[in-house]
Amino acid sequence: MNIHRADGEEGQDTQMKKINxxxxxxxGAMGAAYAAMLSEAAGFSVCFAARGNRYERLKNTxxxxxxKPYPVAVVDPGKAEQPADLVIVALxxxxxxxxxxxxxxxxxxxxxxxxxxxxxxxxxxxxxxxGVDKPVYAIAIGIDAxxxxxxxxxxxxxxxxxxxxxxxxxxxxxxxxxxxxxxxGIPYDVPADIMRTMWWKFMINVGINQASAVLQAPYGIFQxxxxxxxxxKALMEEVIAVARxxxxxxxxxxxxxxxxxLSTLSPTGKTSMLQDVEAGRKTEVEIFAGKMxxxxxxxxxxxxxxxxxxxxxxxxxxxx
Numbered sequence: 001m002n003i004h005r006a007d008g009e010e011g012q013d014t015q016m017k018k019i020n021x022x023x024x025x026x027x028g029a030m031g032a033a034y035a036a037m038l039s040e041a042a043g044f045s046v047c048f049a050a051r052g053n054r055y056e057r058l059k060n061t062x063x064x065x066x067x068k069p070y071p072v073a074v075v076d077p078g079k080a081e082q083p084a085d086l087v088i089v090a091l092x093x094x095x096x097x098x099x100x101x102x103x104x105x106x107x108x109x110x111x112x113x114x115x116x117x118x119x120x121x122x123x124x125x126x127x128x129x130x131g132v133d134k135p136v137y138a139i140a141i142g143i144d145a146x147x148x149x150x151x152x153x154x155x156x157x158x159x160x161x162x163x164x165x166x167x168x169x170x171x172x173x174x175x176x177x178x179x180x181x182x183x184x185g186i187p188y189d190v191p192a193d194i195m196r197t198m199w200w201k202f203m204i205n206v207g208i209n210q211a212s213a214v215l216q217a218p219y220g221i222f223q224x225x226x227x228x229x230x231x232x233k234a235l236m237e238e239v240i241a242v243a244r245x246x247x248x249x250x251x252x253x254x255x256x257x258x259x260x261x262l263s264t265l266s267p268t269g270k271t272s273m274l275q276d277v278e279a280g281r282k283t284e285v286e287i288f289a290g291k292m293x294x295x296x297x298x299x300x301x302x303x304x305x306x307x308x309x310x311x312x313x314x315x316x317x318x319x320x
Contacts, residue, residue: 083108163194220267
C-alpha cells in the first residue's frame with residue numbers, strides 16, 4: 001500500500017508496515033471495548049499489559065463485552081519478547097505515573113502510542129519517558145462503554161481523533177494508525193489542528209463528566225432536563241473563556257456541536273466519572289475542575305462553577 005509521504009521522508013520504503021500487535025494498558029471500560037473491537041478484526045494480536053497483582057488477576061479473567069466472552073491475553077511488560085506495534089493507554093489520570101514503567105518496555109522504534117485518556121497531560125507524561133516522538137495526540141469521543149465487574153457494554157464505538165502534536169511527527173505514522181483503526185471498524189478523524197480538538201474534548205469532559213458526577217445522572221438526564229443541560233453548559237463556558245485567553249479558538253459553536261453528539265448517545269449510558277462515583281472510586285476531578293481553577297487564577301478568568309463543583313466532588317470523595 002502506498003501512502004502519503006511527509007516532507008523529508010523521500011528515499012524511505014514506500015510500503016507501509018501494518019499494525020498487527022496491540023498492547024492495551026488499562027482494562028477498564030474503554031480498554032475492554034477497544035480490545036473487543038480489535039479482536040473481532042482480522043490481523044490483530046491483542047493483549048493487556050500488567051504486572052504483579054494486576055497480572056495475576058487479569059490472566060484468569062474472561063471479559064464479557066456486549067454479551068460475548070473474550071478470554072484475556074495478558075503480558076508482563078518486563079518479560080515482553082518484542083515491542084508492540086501499537087500501545088493503547090486507557091487509564092485514569094491518577095494511575096498513569098505508576099504505569100509509565102509498564103509502558104516503556106513495550107515501545108520499539110516503530111511503536112505508536114495512542115492515549116485515550118482524559119485531560120491535557122497524558123501525551124506529555126508518556127513522551128517524557130518513552131520519547132516525544134512516540135505518542136500521537138488523541139481524543140476518544142462518543143464511546144459510551146460501561147463497566148459492571150468484568151462485564152462491559154457499549155452502544156457506540158465513538159470516534160478517535162488524532163494527529164501529530166507540538167513535537168511534530170511524520171504523516172506515515174498517522175496513516176499507519178488510520179489504517180489499523182479502519183481495519184478494526186473504529187471511526188476516526190485526523191484534524192488540521194489536533195491541539196484545538198484536544199481542548200474541545202477537555203471542554204466536554206469538564207462539562208458532562210463533572211455534571212453527571214454531581215447529579216449522579218446518565219446521558220438521558222442531559223437529553224431531557226434543561227436544568228442538567230444548563231449546569232453542563234455553565235462548566236463548559238468557563239473552559240471557552242480560559243481557552244480564548246491562552247489563544248485556543250473555542251467558541252459557543254463548539255459547545256453546540258457537543259450537544260448534537262450528546263443527543264445521539266444511549267440515554268442509559270454513563271460517563272466515566274459517574275461510573276467512578278457509583279463504584280466509590282477516586283474521580284478525575286483534579287484534572288478537570290482542579291485544572292480549570294488553577295488556569296483561571298493564572299490567567300485572570302473567573303471559574304466559579306468549576307470551583308463549586310470541585311468542592312462538592314472533593315467533599316463526596318472524602319466522605320467515602
